[in-house]
Amino acid sequence: MSYVDHLLLQYAGEIGFISLGIGKTITSKYSIAALYGIVPAEISKGPHIETFTFKQTYQFTSNDVFNIYSGINVFHVTGVRYTTSKSGKYPNDYYEWGSIRGILYLGALWNLEKKGRTSFYLESGVNDISIVNYATNSQHIDPAGLFTLAIGYRYQFD
Amino acid sequence: MSVVFLAQCKFNVSPYAVDVPKLLLNSRNLASIQNNEQNDSDDFKIALTADIHNYYQELSDLVERINGDSYRFTIVAGDITNLGLKEEVETTNSFLYRLKSPFLVAIGNHDLLANGRIIYSRVYGSENFSFEYKDVLFVFVNNNNWETSGKAPDLKWIKNVLSNSGATRKILVMHVPPDDPARYKEEEINEWAVMIDREQVDYVINGHNHSPVDHPCGNAHCITVGAPSKRFFYELEVTTSGVKHRKIRF
Numbered sequence: 157m158s159y160v161d162h163l164l165l166q167y168a169g170e171i172g173f174i175s176l177g178i179g180k181t182i183t184s185k186y187s188i189a190a191l192y193g194i195v196p197a198e199i200s201k202g203p204h205i206e207t208f209t210f211k212q213t214y215q216f217t218s219n220d221v222f223n224i225y226s227g228i229n230v231f232h233v234t235g236v237r238y239t240t241s242k243s244g245k246y247p248n249d250y251y252e253w254g255s256i257r258g259i260l261y262l263g264a265l266w267n268l269e270k271k272g273r274t275s276f277y278l279e280s281g282v283n284d285i286s287i288v289n290y291a292t293n294s295q296h297i298d299p300a301g302l303f304t305l306a307i308g309y310r311y312q313f314d
Numbered sequence: 315m316s317v318v319f320l321a322q323c324k325f326n327v328s329p330y331a332v333d334v335p336k337l338l339l340n341s342r343n344l345a346s347i348q349n350n351e352q353n354d355s356d357d358f359k360i361a362l363t364a365d366i367h368n369y370y371q372e373l374s375d376l377v378e379r380i381n382g383d384s385y386r387f388t389i390v391a392g393d394i395t396n397l398g399l400k401e402e403v404e405t406t407n408s409f410l411y412r413l414k415s416p417f418l419v420a421i422g423n424h425d426l427l428a429n430g431r432i433i434y435s436r437v438y439g440s441e442n443f444s445f446e447y448k449d450v451l452f453v454f455v456n457n458n459n460w461e462t463s464g465k466a467p468d469l470k471w472i473k474n475v476l477s478n479s480g481a482t483r484k485i486l487v488m489h490v491p492p493d494d495p496a497r498y499k500e501e502e503i504n505e506w507a508v509m510i511d512r513e514q515v516d517y518v519i520n521g522h523n524h525s526p527v528d529h530p531c532g533n534a535h536c537i538t539v540g541a542p543s544k545r546f547f548y549e550l551e552v553t554t555s556g557v558k559h560r561k562i563r564f
Contacts, residue, residue, distance in 0.1 A: 168325035195328045202332035202432045233330055246460040251427065257329065280323055285397065289405070293370040297405070304326040 162312045164189055164211070169279055169306025170259055171209045171231050173199045185215045193231075206234045213263070221267050229259040229281070258284040265310070273313075279306040332432045334400055339407075340439040340454075343416035347387050348447060356448055359384065362548040364391035364489070364521025365541035366406050367424065372542035373409045379547070379564040381414045386447075388413055391521035391539055392422025392458075392489030398430020403437055420454050422489040422521060426461035442468060444475045450552055451481035455488040459497055467492075469505065476513035483557055485517045485550070486510070491538060492518060493531070510534050516557050517550065526561055535559060 164177040172193015179189030188211065195205035213227040232255055261281030268274045282290075286302040361380045366373055380388055390410070395402035410417050421434050421441045434441065441456035453475050457467035467488070476484060490497055492506040510518060511532040518536045526540030526548065537559060539548045549560045 168327050170326050170329055173327040193328075195331060199327060200331040200333065202429050205328045205330050207328060233328065250460075251424075283329060285329070285399070286401070289368050289370070292368065296370045296374050296409075300323075303323040305323045306325070 158313070160313070162187070162189070162310055164191060164308055164310055166191065166193070166306055166308035168304065169229070169261070169281060169308075170283060170304055171207045171229060171306075172205075175207070175209065177209070177211065179211070184218065187213050187215075189213075208232050208234070215265070223265045223267075225263045225265060227261055227263065229261065230256065231259070232256050259304075260287070261306070273311055275310040275312070277306075277308045277310060279308070280304070281306070329399055329401060330428050332400060332429045332436070334403070334433055334436050336436045338439040339437060340418050340443065343387070343418055344445055346416045347418075348445070351447060354386070354448070357551075357553045358386040358448065360550045360552070361385040361388040362391065362519055362537065362539045362550060363388065363542060364420075364539045365393040365422070365524055365543075366390065366409075367393060367396050367541065367543075368402070368405075369541060369543040370405065370409060372545065373406070374412075376542045376547055376564055377409055377412050379562075381412070385415050385549070387415050388417040389487055389519065390417060390419045391487055391519055392420045393424045393521055393541075394419060394422065395425050395427075395430060398425050398427035398433065400433055403433055407437070418452075418454065418487075420487050420489055420521075421456050421458065423458040423461045426458055431462075441466075442471060444479075446479065446481050448552065449481050450483040450485060450557075451476070451479040453484070453486050455486060457488040457490050457492065459490075469509070473509055473513070476509070476515065483552065484513065484515045485519060485557075486515055487519045489520060490522045491520045491536070493536075494522070507532055517559070519548075519550075528559060528561065 160178045161181050162179045166175040173195045175191040175193030177189045177191030179187055181187040191209040193207040197204045209229050209231040211229050213225050215223050215225040217223045259281040261279045263277050263279035265275050265277045280303050282302045290297050394406040419438050425434050444453040455467050459466050493503045515534045518534055520538055523538050524541035526546045528537040537548055540546050546561055546563055549562055551558050
């Protein structure tokens with residue numbers, strides 16, 4: 157049994173300009189993956205940004221060519237100054253939010269050939285802060301503006 | 315319908331990206347304030363608020379309340395975000411843009427988190443700046459000492475600006491109360507108090523604590539304007555005979 161059975165390459169989705177990862181299919185519907193994403197300084201217009209993401213996916217359908225899925229990405233951005241005193245002068249736990257963030261997303265996966273190894277996907281997601289802001293200010297926030305997109309490529313080894 | 319929805323979404327590469335346009339809103343709005351100074355009446359009112367964070371419902375109501383009165387401009391004494399993120403600044407600005415009169419924003423401790431300092435500098439401009447309007451000196455200061463790498467507050471600069479001004483009235487604007495014992499040592503608090511009295515500052519405006527409160531501080535008045543969530547804002551009324559303040563429920 158292999159620990160890794162697929163490769164992911166993703167653009168955007170808040171986890172990097174480009175993210176590369178490896179994943180494991182746990183059941184026919186559930187899979188996990190770990191990705192490393194970067195945003196070069198030229199793209200971020202500021203510091204170089206590195207992101208580590210744990211991706212979870214639950215697939216609702218089981219078709220040969222086109223499938224719908226949902227999932228949660230939990231990600232950490234390195235070097236962001238938040239709660240710990242080692243990255244700032246303030247006391248521990250001064251700030252409620254940390255550098256661990258989340259995105260809830262819905263995706264669509266297209267297999268390039270029936271039961272083939274290569275697929276493309278498109279995801280639309282909303283991050284944790286946007287969810288909280290909308291939940292507390294629903295009359296004043298346009299929900300359409302909260303969603304972000306990702307496109308990616310998946311290669312199944314086995 | 316799904317195509318219409320997708321068309322409104324964006325490919326965001328990171329919530330911590332700082333790809334914001336260089337708006338320099340404080341400079342632009344200041345130019346608008348001073349543009350017609352000679353023709354403006356000498357008596358005017360300013361609206362004061364702070365700590366917007368994500369109190370957008372209350373901010374919307376506050377904007378409506380401010381627009382219903384004739385304020386020359388509005389001062390936001392910092393913490394327009396929770397995490398110093400681009401999306402937060404854009405959301406807060408979408409409400410502030412609805413103000414009929416100009417607004418000026420000081421930097422708060424939350425605005426300095428993550429890459430917030432870069433975003434503030436591009437969207438609003440300098441963290442420390444001063445200007446005179448109708449014989450009143452306004453001095454905006456970054457005094458978020460924990461979150462700023464480098465000197466904050468820059469007391470030497472502040473003393474220089476205050477002592478070199480010939481303005482009759484002087485108003486300091488910052489985010490953290492200068493007598494906050496959690497952040498400042500006793501000698502730092504004393505240094506502020508001595509400076510405020512020696513330079514004959516009239517008002518010290520700050521945010522940080524969300525409950526509004528005002529009290530005399532030496533010969534000046536100190537106002538913690540509070541967050542919109544408390545449903546209060548402050549008004550400063552400047553006339554030829556002096557400056558007075560009022561706490562207003564909205």
